[in-house]
Structure formats: structure tokens, C-alpha cells
Amino acid sequence: xxxxxxxxxxxxxxxxxxxxxxxxxxxxxxxxxxxxxxxxxxxxxxxxxxxxxxxxxxxxxxxxxxxxxxxxxxxxxxxxxxxxxxxxxxxxxxxxxxxxxxxxxxxxxxxxxxxxxxxxxxxxxxxxxxxxxxxxxxxxxxxxxxxxxxxxxxxxxxxxxxxxxxxxxxxxxxxxxxxxxxxxxxxxxxxxxxxxxxxxxxxxxxxxxxxxxxxxxxxxxxxxxxxxxxxxxxxxxx
Numbered sequence: 001x002x003x004x005x006x007x008x009x010x011x012x013x014x015x016x017x018x019x020x021x022x023x024x025x026x027x028x029x030x031x032x033x034x035x036x037x038x039x040x041x042x043x044x045x046x047x048x049x050x051x052x053x054x055x056x057x058x059x060x061x062x063x064x065x066x067x068x069x070x071x072x073x074x075x076x077x078x079x080x081x082x083x084x085x086x087x088x089x090x091x092x093x094x095x096x097x098x099x100x101x102x103x104x105x106x107x108x109x110x111x112x113x114x115x116x117x118x119x120x121x122x123x124x125x126x127x128x129x130x131x132x133x134x135x136x137x138x139x140x141x142x143x144x145x146x147x148x149x150x151x152x153x154x155x156x157x158x159x160x161x162x163x164x165x166x167x168x169x170x171x172x173x174x175x176x177x178x179x180x181x182x183x184x185x186x187x188x189x190x191x192x193x194x195x196x197x198x199x200x201x202x203x204x205x206x207x208x209x210x211x212x213x214x215x216x217x218x219x220x221x222x223x224x225x226x227x228x229x230x231x232x233x234x235x236x237x238x
Contacts (some may be wrong), residue, residue, distance in 0.1 A: 167236040170199070171220055178225045183217040184236050194218055197233040207232070 038052050058068040071078045081089035091099035101108035111117040119126040128136035138146040148155040166185020173180045194209050206223040220232050 164235060169234060171232050171234060173220065173222065173226055173230045173232065175227060175229050176225050178222040179219050180232070181212075181215075181217050181219045182234060183215070184234075186236060188213055188216050188218060188236075189238070191238055192218070193237045195235040195237065196220060199231040199233060200228075202230075209234075 038050050040048075040050075042048060042054075056069055058066075061068075079089075081087075089099070091097075099109065101110075109117065117126065126136075128134075136146075138144075169182070169184070171180045171182045188211060190211065190213060192211055196207060196209060198207060202222070203226075205226070208221055210219045210221060212219060218234075218236075220234065222230075
């Protein structure tokens with residue numbers, strides 16, 4: 001026989017009641033994810049709700065690039081902002097960039113929508129810079145890679161030379177010939193307009209061009225052959 005004194009049914013019920021009360025007290029002291037409100041702690045892994053704005057301020061910063069709030073994710077987006085009527089994410093800064101993005105293999109900032117990236121400001125609406133690559137790069141499968149307009153100013157203003165890849169170059173009419181065919185790196189249509197600039201004397205000759213849409217080319221022509229090779233600069237426009 002055991003030396004322990006058998007517990008009565010009353011003592012067992014009292015112990016169970018005490019344990020339930022303690023569990024209830026703990027549950028009351030811990031906020032529910034679905035019922036979280038102003039003043040409650042931020043609950044990880046739950047759906048947090050509040051009626052007022054939540055502010056996180058860091059008073060001491062070791063370096064200008066030190067983060068106040070850091071989120072890491074190894075397989076998906078680290079931070080997602082969603083809004084039904086306003087902006088999904090807003091960034092502000094008094095001395096640096098409002099929003100800054102980095103990527104080792106893709107775009108630093110990627111935008112989708114009616115406007116992929118929409119910007120406004122008194123200094124620069126949109127600013128791009130690069131040490132060795134393109135300061136700004138635009139691509140489109142069927143539309144314009146870049147579109148610029150201005151009501152009273154310049155739609156496009158540059159401080160350096162303009163480079164037209166595939167739509168400009170220099171063609172040479174060989175001695176004894178009166179024409180040269182040019183196949184640019186773009187489609188040729190009936191609406192194509194070509195600017196021609198001779199790099200030598202025409203000697204009273206007429207200079208013009210004709211369009212060959214089937215061959216995706218245009219032909220620079222003179223009314224009679226040249227005695228010496230003549231270079232003609234060309235620029236394709238629509």
C-alpha cells in the first residue's frame with residue numbers, strides 16, 4: 001500500500017478551479033490579435049488593429065544609413081504597403097531621398113500601374129543618376145520607351161550630346177555611283193522622315209531619298225554620279 005494520503009474529491013475540484021482562474025487571468029492580460037486596440041503591444045504573427053496612427057521614433061542613430069525599422073524576408077517582399085484610396089507607401093526626408101531602393105540583380109525601384117512611377121516636386125519630378133551606366137532607362141514592348149511633354153518649356157533638354165542608337169549614322173555614296181541604300185535599326189514606314197546632311201560639296205547635284213518599306217530601308221539618291229566618295233549623315237524620325 002502507498003504511504004500517500006488519498007486526495008479527496010473536494011480538493012481535486014478546488015485545484016482545477018484554481019488552475020482555470022490562473023489561466024483566465026493570463027488570457028485577460030494578453031491582448032488578442034483580432035481585438036487589439038490603441039495602447040496594446042504589437043503582436044507578431046497576428047492581425048493588428050488600431051484606431052490611431054502608430055509612431056516609431058529612434059532618437060540615437062550610429063550612421064546616416066542606420067534603419068529605424070528593419071524587416072527581412074528571404075523569399076518574398078520584405079515590406080508591402082496597401083491602401084484602398086491613398087498611396088500604398090509614402091517616404092519623406094528633409095535632407096535625403098524620400099524613397100531609395102537597391103537590388104543586386106533587378107531594378108532598385110519597380111512600379112506598376114497606370115503610371116509605373118509617378119513623381120512630382122519643385123526641383124526634379126524624377127531624378128536618375130549613375131556612375132557608369134544609364135542614369136535613366138525606359139523600355140516598352142509596343143509603346144514609347146520614354147515620353148516627354150511641356151506646356152511652355154522644353155519637352156527634352158540636354159547638357160551633352162544626343163546619341164540615337166540604330167536610327168542615325170553616315171552612309172557613303174561611292175565614286176561613280178549616285179545612290180546608296182541604308183537599313184537602319186528600326187522599322188521603315190510610309191510616315192518615316194529622314195534628315196540628310198552631306199559631309200562634302202554636292203557640286204550642284206540634287207539630294208533626296210526614297211522609302212522601301214518592304215526592305216525596311218531607305219535609299220539616298222543624287223541626280224547624277226559623284227566623282228569622289230561622298231558621305232551623307234542621316235537621322236530617321238517619325
